Amino acid sequence: MSFSEEQFTSKLNALDETQESIVNASKWLLTQYKEVDQIAHCWKRFVIRPSINTRRKFLAIYLANDVIQQAKHKRVGDFGTAFGKIMPEVLSEVYPELNQEMRRKVKRVVDIWKQRQVFSEPVIEMVYSKLREPSKGASRIEEAPSAKIAPELRQLASIFDQLTKSQGGISSTKTKFDSSLEALDPNSAVYSENYKTVQRIGQVAKDALQKSMVNRQQAIKELQKLLDFQNEQASQDQFMVGEIDEVLAAKDPQNSNPNGSLEAAMMPTYEETDESDSDAEKSDIEEQGKKRLPSTAGIENDNFKRQKSIISDAGAENLETIEAELYEPTPAEVAANSPVTVTSSIQDLLSKLAN
Structure with missing residues (x-):
């Protein structure tokens, strides 16, 4: 079966922390030993990809460790040489991104590589140099506490x-x-x-x-x-x-009345009325009232003439008595102001003069 990069990527995404998961993926890679260079470069592209989370990158390093050691023990392919060419570069990119616990474990893996001479001495030295020089950006990532x-x-x-x-x-x-x-x-x-x-x-x-x-x-x-x-x-x-x-x-300050707008907004508004119209209506009402009242001007003039004639005939001795009684109208006479009331007053006066 020929090597498939898609299948390898799928296996890298399926890795978990169990030994069974790592060993199964390692066994599959050993069967692809003829494509060891392609495997190494595919692994590198996966691990340094920004979209891959640090946990998955950490597990990929564990897989590389297992397949390299298994290949050396079983003398299958040349995985040590192929991964040795890319390991310093990959760790320089990945190691600074890892949290403190993951860094400690990767450092332990590198120590095993040195003890068991998995890679050549120059490669091991280069790997250690990358572990000692984390990038500034990665340091900021690590130092960012979750409490923030x-x-x-x-x-x-x-x-x-x-x-x-x-x-x-x-x-x-x-x-x-x-x-x-x-x-x-x-x-x-x-x-x-x-x-x-x-x-x-x-x-x-x-x-x-x-x-x-x-x-x-x-x-x-x-x-x-x-x-x-x-x-x-x-x-x-x-x-x-x-x-x-x-x-x-x-x-x-450019507003002529800085408080006017607020006060105007708070004051209620009313419908404006035309005073001239109101005055006109008032005049009309008064005029209508006058038209409804009966006219007494003619009656008053006739009564005055009759009274004057009677006074002339009565004589001077009764003038004061007549004037007092004549110009002392009763409230009923003022309110009624009618011809019937005036006639009754004349009859009373004539009766007094006759006596």
Whole structure:
């Protein structure tokens, strides 16, 4: 079977911390010993790729260690020479990215390489020199403490950490399931037993995937909470911007009345009325009232003439008595102001003069 870079990349992505995972991938690589140079360069491209997380790069170094030592012990291929050419360059890129615990373990692997003379002395010296000279950017990454993560992001970071750790096991189990399913032979005498084995492997893969799905749903909820919170904060920020603009506009010295706009906005508004129209309406009402009242001007003139004639005939001796009684109207006379009331008064006066 010819070497497949896609298949090798799949195996690198499926690695986990178990010895079984590392050994199985190492055995497969040993069967591809004729393509050792291609294997080494494919491994290098994978490990230095920025999109690959540090845990996966760390496991790839463990795989390289196992395949190099197994190849030397079994005298299969020339893996030591092929990986020795690229190892110093790869470690110079990867080692600074690793956390403190991973660095300690890689340093231990390099010590084993030196003890067992896996690589030549010049290669080992170059590797050690790369371990002592981490890049400045990587140092900043290592020194960034997790405590500086915002409180709102800690739960989300924990969930993503679990997802990252579980992906290796999921990929490994799925690969194992695919391999066992491919090897399942319906014509085999133990087909039923083999099928049960494949079924158990499939159930393990399903359980791992179900757990991953739960974590992803939780991550979605946490992300939605963060999104809702940020939208709310953005609305509040926008409101405060408008509030600041309004206050500044009200206090602007170019405004003739800096407080006028605010006061005008707070005062209620009414419909304006036309005073001339009101006066006209009032005049119309008064005029209509006058038209409704009966005219008494003619009656008053006739009564005055009659009274004057009676006074002339009565004589001077009764003048004072007549004037007193004549110009002392009763309230009923003033209110009524009617012809019937005036006539009654004249009759009373004539009766007095006759006596």
